[in-house]
Amino acid sequence: MKKKREWAAYVRRVTPYVPGEQPNETDMIKLNTNENPYPPSPSVFEVHRNMDVTDFSLYPELSAGSLTRSLANYHGISDREVFVGVGSDDVLSLAFLTFFNSEKPILFPDITYSFYPVWADVYRISYECMPLRDDFTIEADDYQRENGGIVIANPNAPTSIGMPALEIEKVIRANPGVVVIIDEAYVDFGGETVLPLIKQYDNLLVVRTYSKSRSLAGMRIGYAMGSEGLIQALNDVKESINSYTMNTASIRIGIASLGDEDYFQSTLQKVMDTRKRTKSALEQMGFDVKDSQTNFLFASHRTVAAEEIFEQLKRRHIYVRYFAKERIKDYLRITVGTEVQMDRFLQAVREIIGTF
Numbered sequence: 001m002k003k004k005r006e007w008a009a010y011v012r013r014v015t016p017y018v019p020g021e022q023p024n025e026t027d028m029i030k031l032n033t034n035e036n037p038y039p040p041s042p043s044v045f046e047v048h049r050n051m052d053v054t055d056f057s058l059y060p061e062l063s064a065g066s067l068t069r070s071l072a073n074y075h076g077i078s079d080r081e082v083f084v085g086v087g088s089d090d091v092l093s094l095a096f097l098t099f100f101n102s103e104k105p106i107l108f109p110d111i112t113y114s115f116y117p118v119w120a121d122v123y124r125i126s127y128e129c130m131p132l133r134d135d136f137t138i139e140a141d142d143y144q145r146e147n148g149g150i151v152i153a154n155p156n157a158p159t160s161i162g163m164p165a166l167e168i169e170k171v172i173r174a175n176p177g178v179v180v181i182i183d184e185a186y187v188d189f190g191g192e193t194v195l196p197l198i199k200q201y202d203n204l205l206v207v208r209t210y211s212k213s214r215s216l217a218g219m220r221i222g223y224a225m226g227s228e229g230l231i232q233a234l235n236d237v238k239e240s241i242n243s244y245t246m247n248t249a250s251i252r253i254g255i256a257s258l259g260d261e262d263y264f265q266s267t268l269q270k271v272m273d274t275r276k277r278t279k280s281a282l283e284q285m286g287f288d289v290k291d292s293q294t295n296f297l298f299a300s301h302r303t304v305a306a307e308e309i310f311e312q313l314k315r316r317h318i319y320v321r322y323f324a325k326e327r328i329k330d331y332l333r334i335t336v337g338t339e340v341q342m343d344r345f346l347q348a349v350r351e352i353i354g355t356f
């Protein structure tokens with residue numbers, strides 16, 4: 001007789017987030033997870049080369065102290081206003097756990113980073129999705145209703161559209177009783193930050209990542225900035241789960257990246273230039289392309305189905321992202337790669353569309 005799995009009744013049931021594929025083909029062009037096509041700064045290479053592996057026998061610094069201080073310096077705030085975590089996914093999930101404990105639902109847009117509903121589910125937080133306007137912009141007035149907290153990605157993903165800081169401030173000002181999280185994963189590519197507002201609003205948490213603009217997705221470094229009260233609360237919860245989340249190598253590499261502002265700005269500029277060129281090329285081929293303030297484009301062809309283009313690109317080992325979700329099923333999300341990668345991508349799209 002088959003033994004009954006009695007423990008199954010006590011398992012936390014969740015439907016996990018599905019990230020973009022990580023294929024490993026030598027000839028592939030990977031434009032599906034918004035990674036940066038350029039390598040990390042030369043200063044990162046140097047710190048990595050000189051790392052003393054014997055240091056790894058010790059636990060890392062508590063609260064990633066030296067990285068926290070470097071980030072505070074870089075942004076001109078106090079180190080008691082910075083919290084560092086293992087990628088911004090770690091920071092955001094911990095923020096959900098720490099701040100979203102109200103009976104009322106939290107609010108976020110219907111089309112946004114698809115990890116938000118997953119964290120809400122795993123932590124048993126109720127939520128309501130506020131529909132984007134028809135042009136995929138966020139309506140600030142939708143966030144005036146009663147709620148248990150708010151999370152907004154700005155610029156938003158996968159739409160690539162930025163929301164003006166003044167509009168975000170309306171949302172923060174209308175909700176002094178709950179924490180408002182602004183996920184600025186893409187802000188370095190031309191978005192408007194609300195970071196200065198943390199001095200004015202103690203309920204604002206701004207979250208950033210090294211994964212996109214700093215070419216360090218593999219090191220897993222993310223951080224949050226906010227009032228001392230918010231940061232203390234995050235630290236208390238983190239230290240009740242795992243004291244040493246940030247490893248020694250990531251801490252040192254995170255500091256090194258901050259020290260090379262010229263390289264940082266020049267790679268951002270390259271991505272933004274390529275974005276502009278790719279957008280016009282796509283428009284000439286009959287795509288509607290949203291105005292992007294990120295390192296990706298959100299594009300829909302006037303006649304050829306997005307899923308069809310997605311599948312045919314994949315056959316040519318060119319990976320973009322497609323979401324089979326009602327409002328955005330006609331769109332492709334295309335990460336901005338190097339000039340050479342985008343030329344190959346555009347050529348493939350031209351061929352695919354030509355067959356219809």
Ligand SMILES: *Cc1c(COP(=O)(O)O)cnc(C)c1O
Binds near residue numbers: 034086088208222
């Ligand atoms: C990529 C991304 C993140 C997570 O990035 P990490 O690699 O975990 O730092 C968070 N929010 C948005 C909107 C993203 O696109």
